[in-house]
Amino acid sequence: MNVSHNNAVSARPAPKRNAALKVMIWLSLVLVLMSVLYLMLGETIIGLQRVWQALWGRGLGEDVLIVQTLRAPRLVIALLVGAALAVAGAILQAVIRNPLAAPDVVGITGGASFGAVLFLTVLAGVFSRELLPIAAIIGAFCATALVYMLAWRRGADSLRLVLVGIGVASLLSAGTSFLLTFSPAYSATSAYIWLTGTIYGSTWEDAAILAPWLVVFGAVLYFNTGNLHAQLLGDELAVGIGSSLQRHRLLMVLLSVALAGSAVAIGGSIGFVGLIAPHMARRLVGPVIRRVLPVSALIGAIVVAAADLVGRTVFLPYDIPVGVFTSAVGAPFFIYLLYRSRKMG
Amino acid sequence: MGRKIRSTAFRSAGLLGGLVLLIVSFMASMRYGFVSISWGDIHSSITNYDEGVMNQVIARTARLPRALIAATVGGSLALAGAILQSVTRNPLASPSVLGINAGASLAVVAALTLASIRETETLMWISFFGAAIAAVAVYAMGSVGREGLSPLRIILAGSAMTALFASLTQGMLVRNESGLQDVLFWIAGSVAGRTTEMLLPVLPYMGAGWLLAFALSRQWNVMAMGEESAKGLGQNMTLMKLAAGLIVILLAGSAVAVAGPIGLIGIIIPHVARGIAGLDYRWLLPYSAVLGASLLLLADLAARFIIFPLEVPVGIMTAALGAPFFIYLARKGRAKL
Numbered sequence: 001m002n003v004s005h006n007n008a009v010s011a012r013p014a015p016k017r018n019a020a021l022k023v024m025i026w027l028s029l030v031l032v033l034m035s036v037l038y039l040m041l042g043e044t045i046i047g048l049q050r051v052w053q054a055l056w057g058r059g060l061g062e063d064v065l066i067v068q069t070l071r072a073p074r075l076v077i078a079l080l081v082g083a084a085l086a087v088a089g090a091i092l093q094a095v096i097r098n099p100l101a102a103p104d105v106v107g108i109t110g111g112a113s114f115g116a117v118l119f120l121t122v123l124a125g126v127f128s129r130e131l132l133p134i135a136a137i138i139g140a141f142c143a144t145a146l147v148y149m150l151a152w153r154r155g156a157d158s159l160r161l162v163l164v165g166i167g168v169a170s171l172l173s174a175g176t177s178f179l180l181t182f183s184p185a186y187s188a189t190s191a192y193i194w195l196t197g198t199i200y201g202s203t204w205e206d207a208a209i210l211a212p213w214l215v216v217f218g219a220v221l222y223f224n225t226g227n228l229h230a231q232l233l234g235d236e237l238a239v240g241i242g243s244s245l246q247r248h249r250l251l252m253v254l255l256s257v258a259l260a261g262s263a264v265a266i267g268g269s270i271g272f273v274g275l276i277a278p279h280m281a282r283r284l285v286g287p288v289i290r291r292v293l294p295v296s297a298l299i300g301a302i303v304v305a306a307a308d309l310v311g312r313t314v315f316l317p318y319d320i321p322v323g324v325f326t327s328a329v330g331a332p333f334f335i336y337l338l339y340r341s342r343k344m345g
Numbered sequence: 346m347g348r349k350i351r352s353t354a355f356r357s358a359g360l361l362g363g364l365v366l367l368i369v370s371f372m373a374s375m376r377y378g379f380v381s382i383s384w385g386d387i388h389s390s391i392t393n394y395d396e397g398v399m400n401q402v403i404a405r406t407a408r409l410p411r412a413l414i415a416a417t418v419g420g421s422l423a424l425a426g427a428i429l430q431s432v433t434r435n436p437l438a439s440p441s442v443l444g445i446n447a448g449a450s451l452a453v454v455a456a457l458t459l460a461s462i463r464e465t466e467t468l469m470w471i472s473f474f475g476a477a478i479a480a481v482a483v484y485a486m487g488s489v490g491r492e493g494l495s496p497l498r499i500i501l502a503g504s505a506m507t508a509l510f511a512s513l514t515q516g517m518l519v520r521n522e523s524g525l526q527d528v529l530f531w532i533a534g535s536v537a538g539r540t541t542e543m544l545l546p547v548l549p550y551m552g553a554g555w556l557l558a559f560a561l562s563r564q565w566n567v568m569a570m571g572e573e574s575a576k577g578l579g580q581n582m583t584l585m586k587l588a589a590g591l592i593v594i595l596l597a598g599s600a601v602a603v604a605g606p607i608g609l610i611g612i613i614i615p616h617v618a619r620g621i622a623g624l625d626y627r628w629l630l631p632y633s634a635v636l637g638a639s640l641l642l643l644a645d646l647a648a649r650f651i652i653f654p655l656e657v658p659v660g661i662m663t664a665a666l667g668a669p670f671f672i673y674l675a676r677k678g679r680a681k682l
Contacts, residue, residue, distance in 0.1 A: 167669070174661045
């Protein structure tokens, strides 16, 4: 086989390994800067030095309270959720080979939301809150399976997949509003706010619920990126290289569902992050999946943290859910992608 | 779609059947609910109203406005859907899929929460405004560039717009939690708990939309043949698209102002109507109006009984009916899109 990997994927030559490394270092710097700003800004602005002291539990008691129990856990959740959604989107776009694929589009987010709202309203108090991610993941799995089954017709045509995804999403959102309208006012309100995609009031407990799942899924992903790269080459080439196509494709979709599902469980449906981040990543480092995944994760983390920073500082005293901002940026971007990819379909 | 040329007799009979269905659903909507009301009480609540009789009060102040609103809103949304499907030549188009309902609701929720506006008349204009913004956005997306967006891509763009409007709406609702429960019921789409006073100010504009839609029946036929043929037949495309936009804004905007965003009626009904009446818009429009009104009346009736004694917002019912239909069309119509 004479075709080199990169040429088969895209006509654009992929940047050198060093260039990708440089991109990652720059993004990490942005991430650190963003995090510092995140901890400093808010209703009370805390200076850099005092933030540093508060992080170690020294300095004013008030600073310690704000930084350690209010802002730091929320920042950690923002970063984790953003990274998980972005990686989920990057996997989907690679496996389905569809630039429009994203957790929100193929029904993952809708299913996870339904599962989580069901858990919060009907089963609240029956099980402990730590099981919330499981409810969301189960919902996400069912919805994705449904979308796939309905879209399958001698293969899952990518545009049909998106259309069926829209249909299933509206069905699920009807189900979700059904649950919301008929639960007691208190749990309905909290479920509704959660649904918008907000990380307001995140605690270390939330981070402790989310992090183990992401670590496990991340590890599985890390050991399977080689297969994912083979997938990107297209069905025939992938089989030629010896990747057992259907089984790995399924594994990858499952991983993506699990990552997005657990992110939605904690952060609600923060829209369009899984769509935008992988596109930006490919712009920066080319289509090689081994580089796209970590760069997507960094970008996703930065986007969600930045959106949340804006949401909780610009409209003081209101705390606007982060999902509002990601959708405001993401929806026009989705439409822009529709224009660009006019050739297909 | 095969050739569907029906005889006038068949079409008239079908329309008559539709009218009978409409009347039956209307009467059933008056009669059944949390309490059943006898025909006698219904009759005298209109001819010989006695405020002392509980059932007459219910019939006149709760059931009657509710049935009237369900019928007008259902008919309007179905008409708007039929016209959108003609102009975009897309079987999946409808006010809810293209984000027009979501735009109108965003505007109304903004007015409710930010400015505490409660008068229906003002809310209606705000709702028109929101619907207009969404329609202009969709129209712009459909015509920018050399060939614009394909019919399929307009649907995808519309769903992205819907997501955007929905998340902005949610953002606004989170700002005031106290009124959330009321607005939640409205935002799911409902015809319950409305008075005739809420319908009356909207009615002239809705009526104007209906008249305009029916008056241009022949033109919708030409539009449905495609842009090239329509131009060839001397149709002024810009004017027709403007007219279609105006009608859809009037119909969907007023429907949302009264009942909230009731989804997916506009997508089902025109297809059912086409199945019975064929492709001629002169027949398709009255069929759509009559069937849309009946469907919403029946859906609202079912909504009272599904988890009796509680009521489901009717928008949830129509979404539960319409979403599977949408998926069916998406599966079936790939080649045509």
